Amino acid sequence: MELKVATNGFMEELGRGAFATVFKGILASDDGKCVAVKRLDTMVRENDLEFRAEVSSIGRTNHRNLVQLLGFCNEGQHRILVYEFMSNGFLASLLFGDSRPSWYRRRDIALGTARGLFYLHEQCSSQIIHCDIKPQNILLDDSFTARIADFGIAKLLKIDQT
Template identity: 75%
Template sequence: MVIDSEQEFQVEISAIGKTNHKNLVQLLGFCNEGQRWLLVYEYMSNGSLASYLFGNSRPRWYRRTQIAFGTARGLAYLHEECSNQIIHCDIKPQNILLDDSLTTRISDFGLAKLLKTDQTRTVTAISGTKGYVAPEWFKSKPVTVKVDIYSFGMLLLELICCRKSFDQDAKDENQMILADWAYDCYEERRMYMLVQEDEEAIQDIERVEKFVIIAVWCIQDDPLLRPTIRESHRC
């Protein structure tokens, strides 16, 4: 992985170099000679979740649930188990990699924020990717690990429905914004609409509903109303 910003390079080294968890990518080495910086990670044979999820065939429901659990475990480690709390700041399908057994590996820590031992929030410029960025980024307020929770909620909706958070080609304009459509389906008790033609998911509709509830909980505008990653994982 080639990094174009020295600051992102240093952040990534500081963040991932101190971690060791099965749901995070493992840094094997790096080079910072001249004007280019190179990070060497273990090879992820199944590429990114974006390619896997939004490809030509729908991944099995069971596999999608395991990816959701793996992502939650990786975030729980960053938020609660590291010596210094780490806010990833850019959770999205492109930054979730899959190894040869389709185990989830969170990657790309170039935008991550490392908090001090007695610190729970930080003030920083907007980070992340459109569609996954929590509202507080735009309000010049301090950010916490709850920005990752928001991004996880959006990711979870995409895992449930096997579609992107915004689809301008949706059959119905009410389905274009995934978060709004998912909430409407929940309110109207029509969860099956989110997983049409997915027999495995329909057979597990109670879990589908639970995942939607968790996702909606995670994307509350007020970060104080969002769960911690462990609270969402225990539901």
């Protein structure tokens, strides 16, 4: 119920994927903090697998180039993930929009993305392979820092796996 209120009835859509829709929300309990609320559309086996993959992979991570999972709802048919809000949207919008970023900004975004991937592959306690890196899954914060998102099809590897 709190997330329904925070999103004003899931009104302001930020993006849509194959199995989920992301909405903008404002948490009254956290001094009006903006969040991104990812709601899985229907309860099918693929959604449950995506939900579990996302919670188990990103729930244990903390890096400046990854979008942070703030919480989740797993009640009955409801599968909802709550992330920090990225004010500058998707990298795809920046790259393919009307205003082109400078080469300096593009380089910083590429390096930030690489740092996030290096953390997932080499520095995490359990290696995480994202499996879906594309401009739509790289978000940009207030400072245009690249933040990897959407871990729905991520794979967790054991230390000795390649």
